Amino acid sequence: MDSVLITNVLAATVVAGTPLLLVALGELVCERSGVLNLGQEGMMLMGAVIGFIAATSTGSLSMGVLAAMLGGVLMAMLFALMAITLAANQYAAGLALTIFGIGLSSFVGAGFVGQSIDGFDKIAIPLLSDIPVIGQVLFNQDLLVYGSLLIFALVFCFLKYSRGGLILRAVGESPEAANANGLKVLPVRYMAVAFGGAMAGLAGAYLSLAYTPMWTENMTAGRGWIALALVVFATWKPERVLLGAYLFGAASILHLVLQGLGWNSSTELLAMLPYVVTIIVLVLLSWNPARTRLNTPLSIGQPYRPSK
Amino acid sequence: MLSLERRAVDSRAMQWASPLLALVLTIITGMGIFMALGKDPVEGLTFFFLTPLSDKHGWAELGLKMAPLLLCAAGLTICYRAKLWNIGAEGHFLMGALWASVVALQLGGQSGPWVLPLVLIAGMVAGAVWALLAGLLKTQFHCNEILTTIMLNYIALNLLLYAVHGPLKDPYGFGFPQSEMFAASALLPKLIPETRLHIGLLFGLLAAVAVGVLFARTFIGFQLKVLGQDERAAAFAGFPAKRLTLLAFILAGGLAGLAGASEVTGPLGQLVPQVSPGYGYTAIIVVFLGRMQAVGIVLAAALLALTFMGGEMLQIAMALPKAITGLFQGLLLFYLLTCDAFIHYRIRIRRAPKAVAGEA
Numbered sequence A: 001m002d003s004v005l006i007t008n009v010l011a012a013t014v015v016a017g018t019p020l021l022l023v024a025l026g027e028l029v030c031e032r033s034g035v036l037n038l039g040q041e042g043m044m045l046m047g048a049v050i051g052f053i054a055a056t057s058t059g060s061l062s063m064g065v066l067a068a069m070l071g072g073v074l075m076a077m078l079f080a081l082m083a084i085t086l087a088a089n090q091y092a093a094g095l096a097l098t099i100f101g102i103g104l105s106s107f108v109g110a111g112f113v114g115q116s117i118d119g120f121d122k123i124a125i126p127l128l129s130d131i132p133v134i135g136q137v138l139f140n141q142d143l144l145v146y147g148s149l150l151i152f153a154l155v156f157c158f159l160k161y162s163r164g165g166l167i168l169r170a171v172g173e174s175p176e177a178a179n180a181n182g183l184k185v186l187p188v189r190y191m192a193v194a195f196g197g198a199m200a201g202l203a204g205a206y207l208s209l210a211y212t213p214m215w216t217e218n219m220t221a222g223r224g225w226i227a228l229a230l231v232v233f234a235t236w237k238p239e240r241v242l243l244g245a246y247l248f249g250a251a252s253i254l255h256l257v258l259q260g261l262g263w264n265s266s267t268e269l270l271a272m273l274p275y276v277v278t279i280i281v282l283v284l285l286s287w288n289p290a291r292t293r294l295n296t297p298l299s300i301g302q303p304y305r306p307s308k
Numbered sequence B: 001m002l003s004l005e006r007r008a009v010d011s012r013a014m015q016w017a018s019p020l021l022a023l024v025l026t027i028i029t030g031m032g033i034f035m036a037l038g039k040d041p042v043e044g045l046t047f048f049f050l051t052p053l054s055d056k057h058g059w060a061e062l063g064l065k066m067a068p069l070l071l072c073a074a075g076l077t078i079c080y081r082a083k084l085w086n087i088g089a090e091g092h093f094l095m096g097a098l099w100a101s102v103v104a105l106q107l108g109g110q111s112g113p114w115v116l117p118l119v120l121i122a123g124m125v126a127g128a129v130w131a132l133l134a135g136l137l138k139t140q141f142h143c144n145e146i147l148t149t150i151m152l153n154y155i156a157l158n159l160l161l162y163a164v165h166g167p168l169k170d171p172y173g174f175g176f177p178q179s180e181m182f183a184a185s186a187l188l189p190k191l192i193p194e195t196r197l198h199i200g201l202l203f204g205l206l207a208a209v210a211v212g213v214l215f216a217r218t219f220i221g222f223q224l225k226v227l228g229q230d231e232r233a234a235a236f237a238g239f240p241a242k243r244l245t246l247l248a249f250i251l252a253g254g255l256a257g258l259a260g261a262s263e264v265t266g267p268l269g270q271l272v273p274q275v276s277p278g279y280g281y282t283a284i285i286v287v288f289l290g291r292m293q294a295v296g297i298v299l300a301a302a303l304l305a306l307t308f309m310g311g312e313m314l315q316i317a318m319a320l321p322k323a324i325t326g327l328f329q330g331l332l333l334f335y336l337l338t339c340d341a342f343i344h345y346r347i348r349i350r351r352a353p354k355a356v357a358g359e360a
Helices: A003-032 A040-058 A061-085 A090-112 A134-139 A143-161 A163-173 A175-180 A185-211 A223-233 A238-260 A267-271 A273-286 A289-295 B012-036 B041-053 B056-081 B089-106 B115-141 B145-165 B200-217 B219-229 B231-236 B241-268 B279-289 B294-318 B324-344
Strands: A122-124 A140-142 B002-006 B345-349
Touching: A003 A040, A003 A134, A003 A140, A003 A143, A003 A163, A003 A185, A003 A223, A003 A238, A040 A061, A040 A090, A040 A185, A040 A223, A061 A090, A061 A185, A061 B324, A090 B279, A090 B324, A134 A140, A140 A143, A143 A163, A143 A185, A143 A238, A163 A175, A163 A185, A175 A185, A185 A223, A223 A238, A223 A273, A223 B145, A238 A267, A238 A273, A267 B145, A273 A289, A273 B115, A273 B145, B012 B041, B012 B294, B012 B324, B041 B056, B041 B294, B056 B089, B056 B200, B056 B219, B056 B241, B056 B279, B056 B294, B089 B115, B089 B145, B089 B241, B089 B279, B115 B145, B115 B241, B200 B219, B200 B241, B200 B294, B219 B231, B219 B241, B231 B241, B241 B279, B279 B294, B279 B324, B294 B324, B324 B345
Parallel strands: none
Antiparallel strands: A122 A140, B002 B345
16 A cells, blocks of 8 residues: 555545444533433434535535534433433433434435535645645545544543543433532433433434535445444543544445455445444443443433432 | 413323324325425325225235234233333344244145144244243343344344255256245145235234233233333232233233244245345334224224335335335324323413512
């Protein structure tokens, strides 16, 4: 492999990993508060379709991104209403959100299939983009890639250094103890779920406004689910989410690389790769249940109702 | 001030009222959607729920779509009763359809009464193996079954696409990604002549009844229920949790695999990429809506089968996107879960507590 090919592959890896990074960061925050939202796929699809519609009708990509994030938050609030306020089973509520999101996004987007849009352009950062290989990989990308790295840094610092991060983790580890210490468990969880929705919406907008600037039904192709596996892979740590997102991103473009190298294998078989990789990674990570339990937020999946 | 209060005893009335309430709320929302689109809501609902069933063929088509939903839902019920979150019915279904097709095409020229059973068994085994994979990943490697079954669904879909674009592609099919038509010996007999309804519906009804009996009358059903309600109690009683888990997955996979096999040997008669409009996912809604009971599942399967037909009808009659089917299904599940909260909770109207005198 020559250096041009390596550079191209790495740059494509970052692009493919960006939507995974965004949605997984959102889910990470959500799960750290003790809420497991399986509705990522549905929220992403809504983000993708709303972002595309808003961008085509206003002619502004940033309006598209904003609308997508708002759409993601609204979807997340539906989930929060069921899973937090009504204390419904989080698995069922998340699944419902995904099924609802798939249906609603296909319905809303039906008239927009086949249209295309001028998506986000790559912006080369002066000087930095001249560094060999790394410059092209990290500093000649579109605005949303830079945004995703900024969000990563913010989430990392929030969880590690801020009081808010401490509160979030306290609520996720033991809502009873947090409540006894005067923390408001439900509002914290609402905010965490809303953040997850905004990130999933943004990730969806990345797909429909930058990655492949158009809308097609189910265009997320399971990325919302892969992101859930990614959070497990990352043992709920943001720095590992960053690494994992690019690893999974690499797996999802591997078929392009192999075809580029002259491998003459079927597209459909190679398209299975990200899903196979996800299962293999899950196996490698989960075979020791003690270790998984050590890292999992303790109250995850359990509805909490403050007793008054 | 409104507040939720936990009921001392779960409400049995609400258990059965909830699906009906959810349907009513879905219909009301549906009317709102029709009005927002500038269509007559009554006309829209009529086209969605009534017009598809206006003749014999309509009812036959309903039965045709109920068959795979019933088979998948019956299998999922076994898993969900044991609190195993198998989302993989779609993948089991697709593998069943794929391997039934492989066998049907291999036996192409043969005739004889043994061809069809072999084809159906191939589908069941394929579905069961696919589900067993997720089961083993759970019992041996502690992998979350939601994630593995979803991933296996995508893998199954890609395998099927590979097959119809590659090894199973009909060389005389004008380049379409589909298999040859199966021989008559590999096709399911019709239930009602001159319609597309085949005996797959009987498989589905039988499966629903069998699952009802499993949980009402057998020890294995009892063990599965206990496993779902209290894992530690099951361990204490010495129930073999791993084997029960694998059994639940195998049964769910076998039934969904049979659904896939029935689809290719029934209405389709060949393997095509769009063999399922999402039956495996819709079956999840059927299970929840049907309260995991045989009768409930049959009724829920009929309603959701109707949503597929209603969507197609609205596309033809009112030029609305067919995706309205998915929207209705999603709304229904969403409202159902919301209403289900009131099985365990009730709304209490409370006056806001008065500030205690002397405070502040």
